[in-house]
Amino acid sequence: MIKNYRVGIIGATGMVGQRFITLLQNHPFFTITALSASKNSAGKKYADLMADRWAMKEGFTDAIGEMTVLDADNIDAVKSLVDLVFCAVSLNKEDTKKLEEAYAKAEIPVISNNSAHRKTPDVPMLIPEINSEHVDIIHSQRKRLGTKKGFIAVKPNCSIQSYVPALEPLKDFGIEKVAACTYQAISGAGKTFDMWPEMIDNVIPLIPGEEEKSEKEPLKIWGKIENDVIVDTDKPEISSQCIRVPVSDGHMAAVFVTFKNKPSIDEIKERWASYKGEPQELGLPNAPKQFLHYFEEADRPQTRLDRDLENGMAVTIGRLREDTLFDYKFVVLSHNTLRGAAGGAVLMAELIAAKGYFD
Numbered sequence: 001m002i003k004n005y006r007v008g009i010i011g012a013t014g015m016v017g018q019r020f021i022t023l024l025q026n027h028p029f030f031t032i033t034a035l036s037a038s039k040n041s042a043g044k045k046y047a048d049l050m051a052d053r054w055a056m057k058e059g060f061t062d063a064i065g066e067m068t069v070l071d072a073d074n075i076d077a078v079k080s081l082v083d084l085v086f087c088a089v090s091l092n093k094e095d096t097k098k099l100e101e102a103y104a105k106a107e108i109p110v111i112s113n114n115s116a117h118r119k120t121p122d123v124p125m126l127i128p129e130i131n132s133e134h135v136d137i138i139h140s141q142r143k144r145l146g147t148k149k150g151f152i153a154v155k156p157n158c159s160i161q162s163y164v165p166a167l168e169p170l171k172d173f174g175i176e177k178v179a180a181c182t183y184q185a186i187s188g189a190g191k192t193f194d195m196w197p198e199m200i201d202n203v204i205p206l207i208p209g210e211e212e213k214s215e216k217e218p219l220k221i222w223g224k225i226e227n228d229v230i231v232d233t234d235k236p237e238i239s240s241q242c243i244r245v246p247v248s249d250g251h252m253a254a255v256f257v258t259f260k261n262k263p264s265i266d267e268i269k270e271r272w273a274s275y276k277g278e279p280q281e282l283g284l285p286n287a288p289k290q291f292l293h294y295f296e297e298a299d300r301p302q303t304r305l306d307r308d309l310e311n312g313m314a315v316t317i318g319r320l321r322e323d324t325l326f327d328y329k330f331v332v333l334s335h336n337t338l339r340g341a342a343g344g345a346v347l348m349a350e351l352i353a354a355k356g357y358f359d
């Protein structure tokens with residue numbers, strides 16, 4: 001039985017912050033007790049601030065609407081109200097690092113959507129079904145920060161949260177080379193079509209910084225804890241191209257892969273069908289029952305039809321076939337603001353709660 005925790009959302013007015021609210025406002029063991037954002041929003045009622053900014057299909061409760069938004073820099077005010085915070089802010093890397101460390105040092109655990117601490121070697125970067133054992137690096141991080149309770153845990157970039165899950169069950173065939181071309185939704189940039197009309201009927205072949213994250217972050221996810229840090233693996237070699245497409249939500253990837261010991265198509269499908277991680281074993285509230293779904297239909301997965309499977313927390317795969325240059329190619333889809341952002345962060349917090357690290 002997991003006990004109840006009071007949670008704050010830093011960046012509550014933003015795109016990811018709004019998602020956090022929809023996922024946490026009826027959560028079985030997290031209760032929203034504080035909302036914060038920049039100084040511009042501080043002191044205002046959430047409902048007034050969001051009157052023409054709320055972008056989610058579901059609404060927020062009256063209790064959330066009545067909350068007064070706090071200044072995220074006023075850590076003392078937030079601290080008295082929460083046991084942990086979720087953080088998604090549009091600040092530069094250095095300021096984000098400082099803000100998150102200030103919360104952790106004030107003994108408030110930080111579950112972060114920001115990229116600032118992804119490369120910090122004692123900060124776990126989690127896809128809960130894949131590297132849940134990395135949670136244990138929190139002991140080392142607390143030693144460095146000099147905290148008893150405070151720490152930072154981050155989720156990886158949304159671009160890798162389709163193909164890394166699909167490759168995970170195939171690792172023992174020896175994955176040697178991967179090429180991934182991602183087709184990424186506009187909500188990944190915190191935008192809707194109203195805010196970004198240039199994206200209507202358009203494709204932009206650049207998402208600054210995204211390809212490096214797509215190639216490097218999987219190596220930390222698949223890394224090992226050694227001497228108080230997570231050491232990246234050096235295999236597989238990954239090459240990626242990341243492209244912005246006119247889709248509201250859902251990142252698709254076309255993936256090519258070569259193995260040391262090439263499995264059969266049936267072996268790959270069987271691995272996908274039977275794969276389970278710790279969230280499934282623990283029955284965490286936001287864990288999809290079936291993490292990886294393979295479609296036999298030749299024209300699936302499709303973004304509009306399949307991104308919301310299992311509340312947007314499942315990963316859908318299709319079109320597995322032999323390739324002319326690599327061993328195989330396939331297509332994979334995940335919801336970027338659910339599995340790839342706020343949903344993944346909430347699942348990560350559920351896992352960390354189940355392991356007792358918020359106590």
Ligand code: NAP
Nearest residue numbers: 011013014015016037038041072088089090114188190341
């Ligand atoms: P966003 O819609 O632009 O929202 C930004 C939030 O940050 C707002 O709540 C804003 O508050 C707050 N903020 C700005 N300056 C601040 C300051 N000085 N102190 C405290 N809060 C401040 O951005 P977003 O799309 O939600 O993204 C937030 C973070 O999540 C970014 O690091 C982004 O890279 C990451 N992320 C986004 C996605 C996605 O799919 N969108 C996916 C993964 C990760 P005000 O309203 O008061 O300005």
